[in-house]
Amino acid sequence: MNDSPPVAAAGWTVELGEAGDGAEFRAVYRGEDFGAPRRGLLALIARGDSVGGAPEEAAQLAARLFAEGYFGGLATLSPTRAAARALTSANAWMHRQSRADVQRLGMAASLCAVALPASKTCVVLHLGDTRALLLRDGQIQPLTADHLRPLPSGAKILTRAIGLDREAQADVVEFDARPGDRLVLLGASRAEQLEALLRGDSPQILAQNLAGSGGAALVLDVRGVAAPEIEDIARDFADLPLRPPPQEGDTLDGFVIGRTLYRGPYTLLKRARDAVENRDVVLKLPLPAMAQDAVFQAGFLREAWIGARARSRFLVDYLDVPRERRSCLYLVMPYYHGQTLEARLKETPPASLAEGAGVAASLCDAIEDLARKQVVHRDIKPENIFLLSTGEIKLLDLGLAALPGLGEVRDDLGGTTRYMAPELFKGAAAGPRTEMFSLGVTLYRMFSGGAFPFGRREAFPLARARPDLPQWLGEIIARAIAADPGARFADAAQLRDALEHGLAHQNWRAPNRRRFDPATPWRIATAVLALLCVALLVWKR
CATH class of the missing domain: 3.30.200.20 (Phosphorylase Kinase; domain 1)
Incomplete structure (x- = not known):
C-alpha cells in the first residue's frame, strides 16, 4: 500500500496505510469485489493462536471467513447484523476444526474489524487482544478494550476469540464518521505508539512507525463520508x-x-x-x-x-x-434571498415570454436532475419554486417525493389536487409524465398571471388569458397538460427542447389579428341598404 491512491467505495473515500509481519493478518476488502457494493469497505486485523502451531493460518482463516460472511449476508440485513452473523458462522467453523483436526488444535484468533457501508455510520467489531483507536480533533479515543485475563504468573490469557468457545461474543461500536477522522487498527499497543498518532504522519508512515517494533498496524484516513441512509x-x-x-x-x-x-x-x-x-x-x-x-x-x-x-x-x-x-x-x-413563484404571480405585469421561458428552462433542468437521482418530486407548483435574486431557482419541499429507482414504491396519493395528473386519481404511479402535468399547470399559471387552465367543465387555452404571447407557447403548455399521458411530453428534456426550438425558430409575437374598426358595422349596414334600394328599383320596373 506504499503511496497508494485513495480507495473509494459506497460513497467513502479513504487513504490507507499498512505495515507488519506475517504473524498478524491484515486486509482491506471492497464489497463490489464480493458482489455487494453497498457493503462498502471492510478493514481488519486478525492475530492467531494455536496449540497445534498454526497461528498464521488461524489469523487468515478467521479474517477470510468473517469477510466472506459479512459480504455474503442478505442485503436486507443491517451492517451490524451482517457482521454479527458472519462472526457466528466463522466461530462455528473454527471451533469445530480446533477440536477435530490435530494440526489445528486449539486454533483461535483475535479480530478487530471496521466496516464502512453505504451509510455515514461506521461499525467496529472486536474480540480478543487486537484493538481500534479513533483520532478526532487531536484527541485519541480508544474504541475497544482487550479481552484478556491476568494469571498469577503475570501472563495473560484470552477470554474471547474466534474459535475459542462454542459461542463468540464480540464488542460492537457504532459511530458517525466525519471527514478528517483517522481510524487505527493495531495488533498490539504501547504508550510510545499512541504518542505517534498525534504527529500528523501520512497513513503509510504512521503504519510503519506503529509496526516498527513488532506487530501490525492498519491506518485509515477518512477523506469523504457516505451520504446518510x-x-x-x-x-x-x-x-x-x-x-x-x-x-x-x-x-x-x-x-x-x-x-x-x-x-x-x-x-x-x-x-x-x-x-x-x-x-x-x-x-x-x-x-x-x-x-x-x-x-x-x-x-x-x-x-x-x-x-x-x-x-x-x-x-x-x-x-x-x-x-x-x-x-x-x-x-x-x-436563507435564500428572493421569492417564491407563487409570490411572483401576485405581481404585475405577468411574466413576459423571456422571463417565463428562463424560469421554465430552469425548471426542466431541475426536474431532469432529480430524475437522474431517481427522485420524483410529486408536488411541483409555484409555491414550491423559489426564485433566487441571482436568477437561479430552487425546488422546495421534498416531503412527498417518491424514489422508484431506489426501491421505494409509494401508493399514497401525493401532491396538490389542482396540479395532479388525472391518472394519479385512478391509482397510476407517479413518474416523468405526471411531473410534466404539474409542470404544465405551473407554467400556465406563471404566464397567465395566476389563472388555472381548467374550469369545472372546460379547458382554457393560454391565448384567452394572454393573447400577446405566441401560439406555439400555448401549444407546448397544452401538450404538457393533456389528459392522455401518452400525448404529453415524455420528460422534462422533451419539453425544454420544444421550448428552445420555439424561441429559436418561431415568432416571439402573437399571431396577427385584424384590428376592430368601429365604423365597420355602419359600412355593412350602408351596403345592405344600397343593395335593397337597387333591388326595389329593379322590381318596380
Whole structure:
C-alpha cells in the first residue's frame, strides 16, 4: 500500500496505510469485489493462536471467513447484523476444526474489524487482544478494550476469540464518521505508539512507525463520508421530541429565532440566525398536528434524507446539525434571498415570454436532475419554486417525493389536487409524465398571471388569458397538460427542447389579428341598404 491512491467505495473515500509481519493478518476488502457494493469497505486485523502451531493460518482463516460472511449476508440485513452473523458462522467453523483436526488444535484468533457501508455510520467489531483507536480533533479515543485475563504468573490469557468457545461474543461500536477522522487498527499497543498518532504522519508512515517494533498496524484516513441512509436519519430523529414552535426572539439550540416565513397545517418556516456557525438560516419546524399524521411524519423524514443525499444546485440545501446540538425535531436550510413563484404571480405585469421561458428552462433542468437521482418530486407548483435574486431557482419541499429507482414504491396519493395528473386519481404511479402535468399547470399559471387552465367543465387555452404571447407557447403548455399521458411530453428534456426550438425558430409575437374598426358595422349596414334600394328599383320596373 506504499503511496497508494485513495480507495473509494459506497460513497467513502479513504487513504490507507499498512505495515507488519506475517504473524498478524491484515486486509482491506471492497464489497463490489464480493458482489455487494453497498457493503462498502471492510478493514481488519486478525492475530492467531494455536496449540497445534498454526497461528498464521488461524489469523487468515478467521479474517477470510468473517469477510466472506459479512459480504455474503442478505442485503436486507443491517451492517451490524451482517457482521454479527458472519462472526457466528466463522466461530462455528473454527471451533469445530480446533477440536477435530490435530494440526489445528486449539486454533483461535483475535479480530478487530471496521466496516464502512453505504451509510455515514461506521461499525467496529472486536474480540480478543487486537484493538481500534479513533483520532478526532487531536484527541485519541480508544474504541475497544482487550479481552484478556491476568494469571498469577503475570501472563495473560484470552477470554474471547474466534474459535475459542462454542459461542463468540464480540464488542460492537457504532459511530458517525466525519471527514478528517483517522481510524487505527493495531495488533498490539504501547504508550510510545499512541504518542505517534498525534504527529500528523501520512497513513503509510504512521503504519510503519506503529509496526516498527513488532506487530501490525492498519491506518485509515477518512477523506469523504457516505451520504446518510434513511435509517441514519431515522435513528438521528427517533428520540427527538416535537415541541411547540419557538417564538420570535427565542433561542433554540444556538439559533436565534426571527419572523415566520410560512405556516402550513403541519409545518412552520422560521427565519433564524445561527449563532454557532454565524449564518442566516431557515428552520422547518413540525407543528403538533404532524404527530397525528403518519404520512407527514414519514414525509418529514424523507425530506431530510433526500436533502442530504440528492445534492443538486436546483434543490434547497439541507444543513447538517450535529446530533448532540439538537434538542428537538426540525430541519435547517440556508436563507435564500428572493421569492417564491407563487409570490411572483401576485405581481404585475405577468411574466413576459423571456422571463417565463428562463424560469421554465430552469425548471426542466431541475426536474431532469432529480430524475437522474431517481427522485420524483410529486408536488411541483409555484409555491414550491423559489426564485433566487441571482436568477437561479430552487425546488422546495421534498416531503412527498417518491424514489422508484431506489426501491421505494409509494401508493399514497401525493401532491396538490389542482396540479395532479388525472391518472394519479385512478391509482397510476407517479413518474416523468405526471411531473410534466404539474409542470404544465405551473407554467400556465406563471404566464397567465395566476389563472388555472381548467374550469369545472372546460379547458382554457393560454391565448384567452394572454393573447400577446405566441401560439406555439400555448401549444407546448397544452401538450404538457393533456389528459392522455401518452400525448404529453415524455420528460422534462422533451419539453425544454420544444421550448428552445420555439424561441429559436418561431415568432416571439402573437399571431396577427385584424384590428376592430368601429365604423365597420355602419359600412355593412350602408351596403345592405344600397343593395335593397337597387333591388326595389329593379322590381318596380
